[in-house]
Structures are given as structure tokens and as C-alpha cells.
Amino acid sequence: MKLKQLLLSSLVLVSASAWADPTYRLFVTNEKSNTVSVIDSRTGKIETTLEIGDRPRGIGLSPDQKILYVALSEENAIGMVDVATLEFLGKLKAGEDPETFDVHPNGNLYLSNEDDAKATVLNPATGEIITEIRVGLEPEGVAVSPKGDIALVTSESTNMVHVIDTASHKVVANILVAARPRGLAFNSDGSFAYVSSEIGNELAIIDTTTHTIIKKVVLDIPKSKPMAIKISPDDKTLYLTTGRAAKAAIINAETLELIATVDVGKRVWGAELSRDGATLYTADGVSNTVSVVDTATQKKVMTIDVGKGPWGLALDD
């Protein structure tokens, strides 16, 4: 999270107590073993494994990084864990089949409900579902802009990126993209968003002011199915997981030219980037591992065994 965002969230969360020191814990949802692995990111050692609910997929941290949220798809709920103590804090109703979410700077969760063609806005402090927004079929990726003014949701089976105004909670634009859009990410000032399309094997840049695609490329990586996107802190480099291609792609974020690929595990889906941009983590869904990639040398430096079907990652650093 960027400094601006931190300042903004601290203004919003005036009641929150002082910032805690980072735990450097890396949390991993294991979709098929119904667990969350807790890894000490400084050593790569598994610290513990949490059982908080069924089919954990989407994962993220509160703006103050004190609470871990996990989408429990099978339970139609969001599970909450204290990042520092690892104490289980309870579950919140989250609409049908929540798959993934992003956290607004004001603390609200924007969720995609895969089976229900809806996005849900949830206030985790009160458990209140603020609103449900009708979107296309099989909503998947969600990203809230750094300023919090818009949220983007991809609908996989209707090939769109929906732009939601977070003040009115209305869909204000729909952008047709290549088949089966999945991952989304903003650059640091929110002027651009990136979207990956799994079946179209495409990566596109959306201008968030004009709501148009300003650049797109079909990836030249065998078997590639583009999934999660991460952007470096300087906005210059884009990291993309590629599913069956079993590679993390390193891409020039401005030109979308492929710089390098790094071999990671099989069916790589989720990704996380350390705050300093030095380390990329990938969730390797079929290998049941997390790969650790040094972004400077563009090499995998460690493989960590986790549960079955690792899906998503969140790092408290």
C-alpha cells in the first residue's frame, strides 16, 4: 500500500489505535485443504496453519493491516483473523459464493459473488452489507482504486470490466475486453488499470478517466492463461501469473513488452509483491507450493510447501 493510501486510511480510521509493527507474515489460502498457511516471509518457514472455514479463496488485509480477511466461498462468508495474535475473530455473511475482494481505503470490502452475478459491498466493522451491485456473469477480479473513488469488477463469462463509482455504487461504465477477464490492478495514482484475460491470453491497459483500452497485447508464452497482476511500487514493472504456463511473467508496465519469465509452480494463480517491490510470491495451485521470486535477479529463490490448491496471498510487511 502506498503512503498516500496509508494517510488516507488513517484519516478515515480515526478510532483505530496506533500502527502495529509489521509481522512479516505471509498468509496463503489453500482452497482444497480448507486451510490458511502462515509463513514467516523473512525465513520462508511455515509458522502455523489455520483452519477457519471451507474453500478459502480471496484474501486481503484491512487498511491498518491488523485484520486478515479470507473469502470462504463454500460458507458464503468472510472469515477474520487477528494478524498479530492469529486469533480467529469470526465470520461475516458475504452474499452467495464470495470469490475474491479488495479492501477500500475506508475499510469496506468490495466482493465478487461468482454464482450470483453480483458485487457486494460489506462493512466488516459492523457486518452490514451496504449494497449489492448487479454485474455480468461469473464476476471474478475486484480492485479498488488507490484513492477509493472507483472499484473495478471483471465478469468472466460476459467479458467485461465494470467500473463502479464508490460514492453512488452505480456502474458507470462497462469495458468489453478479451475472453474471460480475471485479474485487475491499478497503478499508484489510479490513472491506469491493468486487466488480464485468461481465455483471450491478453493483457490490457485501461485509462480510468476515459474508460477505454489504450494498449493490449496477446502474451507470447506457451500455454499461458493470464491471472493475477501486481505492479511495482515505481509503476514501471508488471508481474503476471500465467496459470498452466507455470511461469511468472515480468512485463514492462508502459509498453506491455515481455521482459522475462520465471519458472514457478504448476497452475500458478495468486500473487503478492512485497512493499519494496523486491520479492514476488506466487501461489502454485497444482504444485501446492508458494514460489518466492527475487525481482532484481528475476530468479526463483525459494519454494515453500503449503496446503492443497494454494489460491491467494497476503503479506503483512
Add this chain to the structure above:
Amino acid sequence: MTKIKIWGLALTFLWSQSLLAEVIDVTIHYVGPTEGSVWLGMQQGMSEANLQGEFLGQTYTIKPVTLDELADLDEVTALLLASDAETIVAVAETEKFNNVPVFNLMSDEDNLRAACLPNLLNISISQQMKQDALAQWLAKHPGSKAHVQSWHESFRKFAASQLNSRFTKASGIIMDDDSWAGWAAVKLISDTVARIQSDDATKMLNYLRNDIAFDGQKGAGATFRQTGQLRQLVLLIENNKIMAEAPLRGVKGGLDSLGLLSCK
């Protein structure tokens, strides 16, 4: 909220809506049964197409017609046929439909592929595709009693489970080859209209034959062969269980190892 603010919001909303292209109302003509699997598959496709259309500015209607009524129509956007091979050839070869995408939903006749009619798009799988898939399977599993289907209700990969579950929820029946073909044909049409922003038959046919990469929830973006056959994986089924997907792993040619490859 003050009145001015409300007006401001309303104007912002209207302005953003007006950025969308004019609404395109698409009528798809259909010859075939108006109940059962293929029909329900088309209805599913239509409801999904209309959901996409809500956001992008299109509406879709399926109009069932008889062959006689079809003969009287002047302008047609796209034709769906759930009928026998002879009827399909006769309709596709009718001069006024020469530039209209004509979809074969159910016939597995190889002749329809070998005919290489420029406007005929075969969504169902051909006899030869089934034979080729079975031969690949039997080479590894001699004596197996498996048969070949295009779709199965327990198919899960490539988001097939999501399609199976929403179809059964809406229609009350399981998805099979015919309902998948009905669904896929309507979605191929809506995908095309949304992308070319037109329901001009000639432009649609051109896009379908040359440019589409369709997400049929069966893996890689689906395209049409020169023969008008939709490239797709097929399933080997034994005792109502999915044993394998064909092309089998390691078979040369991938999806083109199944069925007639090209026109002479």
C-alpha cells in the same frame, strides 16, 4: 442530499450512459423444437446475452419460425437450425441467406462439414470427431465401452461447473450436447455483436469465421475451421462418468486431431 447534488449525480449517470453506442436490437431466427434441451440451452444463452446487453447496449430475441415462414423473410441476422442435415444444407444454400451465419446445432453428419459451405457454422461435433476421439482413447484403453459427448453435466474444468450449475438452476434439467450447442450458438452471436457493434449479417459472418476466440467454457478460445466446424475438446464417457478429454494428451495436432481438418 441537496437538489443540486442529486441533479449532478443524475446528469453524471445519464452522461456516462449516453457514451454507450445506440442500442442494437438483435432478432435471431430459429427453426426447431420449442421445448426440450436445445431450446432451453438457447434460452440460457439468450438470458446471458441480454445480461451482457444490459451493460453494453444490445437486446436479443429468439424468434421461432417454420421453414415456410423462413422462405418469406427478407432480412435475417442469424439463423439457428435444430433440424436434419438435408434441411440445413437447403437453408444454408438459399441465395438470400448466403451471407447470413447459419448455425447447425444438432446434426453430426460429416457431409455438413465436408460441404464447406461458407455460411454454415457447425456447433455440434461431427461423427468423425467422435470416431477420432474414440480411436485415441481405445489406442490406450482397448476394450473400453466409452462413447463421445461434447458436454457432460459433471464437467467441471474451465468454469464448466459454473455453466452446468446456472443452467440447471434456470431450466431444471442437466446440460447435455444439445443444450450446450444451443447456449454456445447464442453466445457466439452476442459475443460477435458486442465486439463489432453491429448486427449486419455479412460483418457478423466474417467476424465469426475469422476473428472470434469464443469462451465456450471448454478451455482455449474456440475458433471455426475452414469446414465451418467449431474447434472444441470432446469428452470420453463411460458409465456416465468422464474418463478423459480428447484430444488425449500427447496426440499430435491438438484440437485438429479430431474430425475433418480442411476443405479440398
